Amino acid sequence: MESAIxxxxxxxxxxxxxxxxxxxxxxxxxxxxxxxxxxxFLGPNGAGKTTTIKLITGLLKPDSGKISIFGxxxxxxxxxxxxxxxxxxxxxxxHLTGYEFLKVHAxxxxxxxxxxxxxxxxxxxxxxxxxxLQLRKYSRGMLQRIGxxxxxxxxxxxxxxxxxxxxxxxxxxxxxxDLILEQKQQGKTIFFSSHILPDAExxxxxxxxxxxxxxxKVGELKQLLKKGIKTDEISLEDWFVxxxxxxDA
Amino acid sequence: xxxxxxxxxxxxxESLRQRILNLLIIFAILLIVVxxxxxxxxxxxxxxxxxxxxxxxxxxxxxxxxxxxxxxxIHKDIEKRTIYTVIAKPVKRGEIIVGKFxxxxxxxxxxxxxxxxxxxxxxxxxxxxxxxxxxxALPFSLLEVMVLxxxxxxxxSFSSSTMASIMGIIFFIIGHGSPDLKLFADQSKVVLxxxxxxxxxxxxxxxxxxxxxxxxxxxxxxxxxxxxFSLCYGLIYTIxxxxxxxxxxxxxxxx
Ligand SMILES: Nc1ncnc2c1ncn2[C@@H]1O[C@H](COP(=O)(O)OP(=O)(O)OP(=O)(O)O)[C@@H](O)[C@H]1O
Ligand SMILES: [Mg+2]
Numbered sequence: 053m054e055s056a057i058x059x060x061x062x063x064x065x066x067x068x069x070x071x072x073x074x075x076x077x078x079x080x081x082x083x084x085x086x087x088x089x090x091x092x093f094l095g096p097n098g099a100g101k102t103t104t105i106k107l108i109t110g111l112l113k114p115d116s117g118k119i120s121i122f123g124x125x126x127x128x129x130x131x132x133x134x135x136x137x138x139x140x141x142x143x144x145x146x147h148l149t150g151y152e153f154l155k156v157h158a159x160x161x162x163x164x165x166x167x168x169x170x171x172x173x174x175x176x177x178x179x180x181x182x183x184x185l186q187l188r189k190y191s192r193g194m195l196q197r198i199g200x201x202x203x204x205x206x207x208x209x210x211x212x213x214x215x216x217x218x219x220x221x222x223x224x225x226x227x228x229x230d231l232i233l234e235q236k237q238q239g240k241t242i243f244f245s246s247h248i249l250p251d252a253e254x255x256x257x258x259x260x261x262x263x264x265x266x267x268x269k270v271g272e273l274k275q276l277l278k279k280g281i282k283t284d285e286i287s288l289e290d291w292f293v294x295x296x297x298x299x300d301a
Numbered sequence: 302x303x304x305x306x307x308x309x310x311x312x313x314x315e316s317l318r319q320r321i322l323n324l325l326i327i328f329a330i331l332l333i334v335v336x337x338x339x340x341x342x343x344x345x346x347x348x349x350x351x352x353x354x355x356x357x358x359x360x361x362x363x364x365x366x367x368x369x370x371x372x373x374x375i376h377k378d379i380e381k382r383t384i385y386t387v388i389a390k391p392v393k394r395g396e397i398i399v400g401k402f403x404x405x406x407x408x409x410x411x412x413x414x415x416x417x418x419x420x421x422x423x424x425x426x427x428x429x430x431x432x433x434x435x436x437x438a439l440p441f442s443l444l445e446v447m448v449l450x451x452x453x454x455x456x457x458s459f460s461s462s463t464m465a466s467i468m469g470i471i472f473f474i475i476g477h478g479s480p481d482l483k484l485f486a487d488q489s490k491v492v493l494x495x496x497x498x499x500x501x502x503x504x505x506x507x508x509x510x511x512x513x514x515x516x517x518x519x520x521x522x523x524x525x526x527x528x529x530f531s532l533c534y535g536l537i538y539t540i541x542x543x544x545x546x547x548x549x550x551x552x553x554x555x556x
Contacts, residue, residue, distance in 0.1 A: 109385075111554065129393070130391075135389060142385070143383055148311070157390060160390040161390050162391060
């Protein structure tokens with residue numbers, strides 16, 4: 053299978069204060085996401101999910117290691133053309149209307165016939181009636197949906213979503229999950245982060261678990277579940293607390 | 302091209318919707334209008350104040366917009382994280398810099414043109430005739446705006462917006478003191494100091510190249526050579542600034 057994302061020996065550290073030592077946030081991350089799959093990137097708060105995603109989308113650079121997108125270096129324009137990205141708790145230009153916002157991103161994404169694309173996306177995420185409303189008047193759920201629309205507007209092969217389900221009500225979550233599955237049906241690759249297992253269970257083919265900047269497990273959800281992670285009541289954080297405590301003991 | 306256009310449009314709209322802009326516009330127009338009432342107090346041959354004042358206001362107005370809005374062009378996007386989705390698109394960092402530059406530049410060009418028209422109307426009201434001779438000040442003032450905006454973007458590409466503003470002001474002051482710097486270099490007896498002064502004189506922008514107020518107010522001739530030189534100087538200087546800003550911005554991370 054062709055890989056959509058390949059991370060090889062990724063290290064990344066941050067300086068918290070300038071007199072302090074750099075803190076290692078990602079340690080030897082190796083991860084491969086295959087074309088056409090829905091991959092859930094799971095881990096507790098502060099595990100390094102967002103940092104990993106920012107490295108993939110070019111917002112950050114790794115200290116060392118290699119990142120490829122469909123075999124291309126991740127910062128090439130060609131690779132970027134294939135990516136759609138929804139940041140974590142996104143903030144958008146408040147003063148733009150939904151239409152204007154999508155238009156900017158369609159043009160930045162080299163869309164031909166941007167007008168058609170914009171209306172298509174607005175329709176798809178159910179914001180057609182809010183097209184001429186300024187984004188500052190959007191609700192949280194609407195913002196998340198317009199964020200997804202800007203990610204999908206270039207019809208990308210690889211869709212990277214950082215906590216797309218957080219902060220949404222059950223209906224909103226259902227809509228986004230359906231949208232992800234619809235993209236999968238079209239053969240797209242989806243990589244998304246979350247720290248709530250039930251979300252992942254419904255839509256993921258495979259999951260990767262990251263904790264304290266290290267990949268703990270990667271595999272098919274079903275197989276991991278057999279090893280005893282309960283998905284219906286226990287959240288990943290709870291499970292990790294248990295794991296970590298067991299490790300320490 | 303589409304990508305730069307998208308950023309230009311967005312920057313233009315965004316800057317236009319800033320509240321501070323309305324304030325500046327009202328203030329500038331008031332100042333130009335008020336100069337009518339100062340005219341009778343002018344000493345010597347009239348009507349000097351009307352001309353000097355109008356030219357100064359419209360040019361300082363542009364400079365203020367550059368320093369106030371230009372400093373936050375990049376930072377607001379980073380702070381509000383609106384830049385994340387932009388960076389992830391197949392856009393070159395240089396396109397972002399150039400787009401932001403052109404967006405605000407066009408806005409200032411439109412506004413300064415407006416100021417110039419108002420100025421001409423005031424002159425017409427006072428003297429019964431327009432003074433087309435003054436119009437040459439507009440492109441010169443815009444060249445200064447260009448260079449300053451380039452400086453602001455250069456500092457924005459790696460430092461804070463406050464830093465960018467401060468550097469903008471410092472460069473504005475030094476830039477207009479450039480002839481004095483040269484004079485100092487010419488006359489300095491200490492060789493080291495002399496060379497340092499020359500280095501600064503040639504590296505720092507000479508904004509006096511874009512100042513035609515004396516010539517225009519006293520109706521002295523403006524030579525073609527001077528126009529051509531200022532034009533090339535402004536363009537080349539700005540392109541260099543944007544080029545360096547791009548190189549720095551390419552290394553920038555978004556934490
Ligand atoms: N800019 C930064 N400067 C310093 N430390 C940072 C920075 N960004 C992230 N970190 C640290 O890196 C670690 C991983 O953060 P990251 O945001 O990647 O976690 P996450 O898995 O996305 O968490 P969450 O589920 O809360 O979103 C955290 O310990 C965080 O404090
Ligand atoms: Mg995160």
